[in-house]
Amino acid sequence: MARNLTTIGFDADDTLWQNERFFRLTQERFAALLKDYADGDHLHDRLLAAERRNLGHYGFGIKGFTLSMIETAIEVTDQQVPASVISELIAAGQEMLQHPIELLPHAREAVEEIAASHRVLLITKGDLLDQERKLAQSGLGDLFDGVEIVSAKTRTVYEDIFTRHGNGAAEAMMVGNSLRSDVKPAIEAGGWGVHVPHHLTWEVEHDEPPENAPRYRAIDDLGALASLVNEIG
Structure with a gap:
């Protein structure tokens, strides 16, 4: 199916x-x-x-x-x-x-559960060495089918990543705390964008939610992600 x-x-x-x-x-x-x-x-x-x-x-x-x-x-x-x-x-x-990594609630469980049935990617921006360090310390590295550390998150970046690692953006979902970087450009690329708010967000990442976008969703925390993925199919 x-x-x-x-x-x-x-x-x-x-x-x-x-x-x-x-x-x-x-x-x-x-x-x-x-x-x-x-x-x-x-x-x-x-x-x-x-x-x-x-x-x-x-x-x-x-x-x-x-x-x-x-x-x-x-x-x-x-x-x-x-x-x-x-x-x-x-x-x-x-x-x-050098600060130790502190996983957020439900992070490991969410990635593990999704990885059992879907291709999972880590898509992050920032300094290469620091992001590699954090991923290694997180203990989540082996769960991902691919890791992309990019200089910016744009529609074209998501189109490229989801084409190289999957079946294209139309069958992809991006999950993150930033409406500007994680959600909106992923939807613009043709995928789903799921907002998981964090109580602290850098001002540069602030944006308005795309409430009228059919492929926009918001959840309170990662504990609700597996059910959302199953619901979409």
């Missing part, structure tokens, strides 16, 4: 494991280091602007975030930032790159 779904793609950060929480903790450390130069809200806005500005140079991930913190520190101090502060920011970035 023909099936509507043959391939399920999973986002990684803040879908399968914690990520944004560590960025927020580091931002608090950043604000504390520079409290004599600017208040927290101003620093947040300046850092976010630097991150947006630098995405085209550094891409997504901790290394680009660290460089954006350093750039912001130089800007808000009129190039007077102490070397000790720069050193602390570098150390903070290095600590983030």
Whole structure:
């Protein structure tokens, strides 16, 4: 019998494991280091602007975030930032790159259950070495039929991945916490997009849900994914 779904793609950060929480903790450390130069809200806005500005140079991930913190520190101090502060920011970035992985609720069970009946892919963006490290530490690596670490998630990227690893986007589903990166472009490619919200989402990933899209779904957590996949067929 023909099936509507043959391939399920999973986002990684803040879908399968914690990520944004560590960025927020580091931002608090950043604000504390520079409290004599600017208040927290101003620093947040300046850092976010630097991150947006630098995405085209550094891409997504901790290394680009660290460089954006350093750039912001130089800007808000009129190039007077102490070397000790720069050193602390570098150390903070290095600590983030070494932080143990914390799986989100139902992550392992969801991937295991789906992998028993469908082709499963990990599709994530960010720094290659860091994403490989997190996948290895997660203990989920052997469950995936393919892993794609990309610089951006767009309609054409999903079309390519689901064609190379499956039967095309029409028989594929993408599951993730970002409406902008995981859900909308997957639907635009012709697949299903499932939003699994995380209580912390980077502002750059904010977007409005595509409520009128027939292939859009939202679930509270990954514990509801297997039933949704079975329902679609």
